[in-house]
Amino acid sequence: MGMSQQAGHCKKPVSPMNTRAALEVVRNIAWTIVLLTSTAVTGASGINRVFANLGDSAVMTCPNVTKLTMVTWKISPKTGGWCSLAHLKGHRKERTNCSDRINWRSRPEWDQALEIRQVGMADEGNYTCEVVNFDGNFHHHYHLTVLVSPRMALYCDDHGNPVCEAETVKPAAEIWWVPESNSTPRADSHDNGTVTVVSRFTAHSTSGENPTCIVSHATLNETKSIACFPSHRHLIRHTAIFVGFLIIVTFVAAIYYSKLHGYRKKRNP
Structure with a gap:
């Protein structure tokens, strides 16, 4: 009776097949979450391509958010050092390493767009606008390519x-x-x-x-x-070759005639 009661209290062993199936389900769920997260991050931080002709102006805009507390442009060109523009609530501006050609398009408290005047090859690179408000941080990424007319x-x-x-x-x-x-x-x-x-x-x-x-x-x-004709130099070269050929032929003919005439005189004294 004691043995049967103890047996009644024993837990039923878990099948290895059930454990493996449960782990597989957990693994699939985790992998799905990773894929969805990766897709969301990639979509949120996608790079927008901007093209500008050499010497023209280029404008890049920021995410449209309300009640912002700070906006920052972070610039990383292919050549040269990085630079940044920042505007904090309270009309405080900060500028680090940026040339005078790179500036706010207007007053950053109501227009956070960046403008590059007289775009040069050195301006090619990555541009990121970061906007901060009470809801969090928002980013907008650009890659600037400078086009040069042939x-x-x-x-x-x-x-x-x-x-x-x-x-x-x-x-x-x-x-x-x-x-x-x-x-x-x-x-x-x-x-x-x-x-x-x-x-x-x-x-x-x-x-x-x-x-x-x-x-x-x-x-x-x-x-x-365009209408092309043989150049004068080309004609002169061909004319010189032709005249030279005529001179050689004339010289050979003269020698032949002279020898032939002398031979006839010897035979008819």
Whole structure:
């Protein structure tokens, strides 16, 4: 009887299969929470891309929140040191390492946007606006890319072929010809970071139409036409070769005629 009572009080052993299943459920739930958290963080801290032409102005805005106590712009360019602008409640402003070109667009107590005047290549980089109020901290991230318009040149080479060039920093320009050319553009990179795209027009027939070079770029769409003829230097070289050939032929003919005439005199004294 005692033994049966003790047996009645014993706990039923847990099956290893049930334990493994429970751990698997817990693991799946934890992994789902991690994924959701990661997605939320990534979406909240996504980077907005801003493009500005070299020499123009660029404006970046902050999150629109109410009753802010502080707003800060943190700037980390690709080259050079970081800088920051801060505005605290009570109209107190702080400025650290920023040039005069980088400033508030207006009065930060009602407009927290940042403005960069005369954008340069050194301004490329990451910009973060942090706004603080009683509900917490809010961030807005930007990445600024500076675009440089290509320098275009169209000329005739020594053989009378049209050549089109487009030099820029980035991105590289694209070149087309009208009418269509058989050549393939060549891109040459330089130590100063620029890329020159060169295309030489080659076509079997232009139907009397002057070749037109079309340069396409994010900051430029330009077309130029040119009519090329053999250059004077090219003509002079060919003329000199032809005249030289005539002189040689004339000299050889004179020698041959002289020998032939002397031979006839010997046979007919």
